[in-house]
Amino acid sequence: MxxxxxxxxxxxxxxxxxxxxxxxxxxxxxxxxxxxxxxxxxxxxxxxxxxxxxxxxxxxxxxxxxxxxxxxxxxxxxxxxxxxxxxxxxxxxxxxxxxxxxxxxxxxxxxxxxxxxxxxxxxxxxxxxxxxxxxxxxxxxxxxxxxxxxxxxxxxxxxxxxxxxxxxxxxxxxxxxxxxxxxxxxxxxxxxxxxxxxxxxxxxxxxxxxxxxxxxxxxxxxxxxxATWKITFDSRGNRITAEATDVGRDPVAPMRLNVKDSTLPFSPSPKVVDTNGNDFTTRRILRIHGLEAGGYLLKIDGRAAAVATAQQWQRGVQIAPPTEASKQVEQLRKLIIEKNRLYFHRWRPENETYLFGFRKYEQGQNASEVPRFDPLVQKLDAEIAKLRTPVVHKYEIVSNGGAQK
Missing domain, CATH: 3.40.50.1110 (SGNH hydrolase)
Structure with missing residues (x-):
């Protein structure tokens, strides 16, 4: 194995x-x-x-x-x-x-x-x-x-x-x-x-x-x-395919999508570096068929996310994860760090010698406070469980005149 x-x-x-x-x-x-x-x-x-x-x-x-x-x-x-x-x-x-x-x-x-x-x-x-x-x-x-x-x-x-x-x-x-x-x-x-x-x-x-x-x-x-994230759809609303994500179409606006990914994106790198194309970036391809000639803007949750021509959208454009999804995973990571900090103090209190060791005769009465970390840790476990689940993001394609990518 x-x-x-x-x-x-x-x-x-x-x-x-x-x-x-x-x-x-x-x-x-x-x-x-x-x-x-x-x-x-x-x-x-x-x-x-x-x-x-x-x-x-x-x-x-x-x-x-x-x-x-x-x-x-x-x-x-x-x-x-x-x-x-x-x-x-x-x-x-x-x-x-x-x-x-x-x-x-x-x-x-x-x-x-x-x-x-x-x-x-x-x-x-x-x-x-x-x-x-x-x-x-x-x-x-x-x-x-x-x-x-x-x-x-x-x-x-x-x-x-x-x-x-x-x-x-x-x-x-x-x-x-x-x-x-x-x-x-x-x-x-x-x-x-x-x-x-x-x-x-x-x-x-x-x-x-x-x-x-x-x-x-x-x-x-x-x-x-x-696994490559991929959405391919027809601008006229005839068909749609997706990988690593679930997609629902707005019934009255075929250029609007409700997108819920299978998993959150990974946390952004803590260091901006020149990776010569070698970095672990999330590959997300959005492909749109049937657009009239011209430029088109992709909005995700109302934010401008990508601009490309109809021809480029038909070939497929690599896009970044939704800004809000990246914020969500970073919030998740910060909760995990805080949960681990509290648990560390639960099982390795700094004054362990005085609480449980050979000097507990001095302050051993305070040892009863250590288990009070347990509900704090459990509370964060529950928050982590909620935050790990992806949510729906709104994708919309709008005309952008003759703008080029």
Missing amino acids: SRPSGAIDAGPLAAADQFQFRNGDRVVLVGNTLIEREQLYGYWETLLTALNPDKNITFRNLGWSGDTVFGEARAGFGTPTDGFRHLKEDVLALKPMVLILGYGGNESFAGPAGLPRFLKGLDTLLDALAPTEARIVLLSPLRHERLAAPLPDPTEHNKNLELYRDALREVALKRGYWFVDLYGFPQEREAPGARAVHLTDNGIHLTAYGYWRSAFSLACGLGFTP
């Missing part, structure tokens, strides 16, 4: 032999910095949420910077054994139905000699989480991105990362888990002639733009594939 990562050069993502999310799924992300920092940007969760508008899926992020399969970073003032116990208990308490695990990046610094220990620790962790009966996705570590000096040459480290990536793939194959190879995705910007756009801040940790880019590789790895 391994799926390769890869660039999506056009189109929204559509289901095709994909990892099957189910209505009511509780997805728990566990791993190192790659997982923890995703909650700061929300691009992964936003895309997976938008791709499943008909399903109630909740996400909880249990990532911990510097973590390994041994739970060492979670030990606090205790031992690695305590850290592993915390890791196991935190996951089991959430009763996940889907587990997305991101490990191997930190362990890879031990090189080939450390691989057997990593695999043993991984097996121990997977066995410990088996009682959840969750469907499990294993993520490969990222490739170490080459950045300018004084940051180190990543060549040798990448050789080790490949070893750990391959080992994770074998474990997934043996256990019947889904495997997503994220190792190759940072290479996408290194094609000859492409403008350098860094995906990490230090070669290892993704920036906002890196998470935006990697969201597509994650979706590809889960089996979602590009």
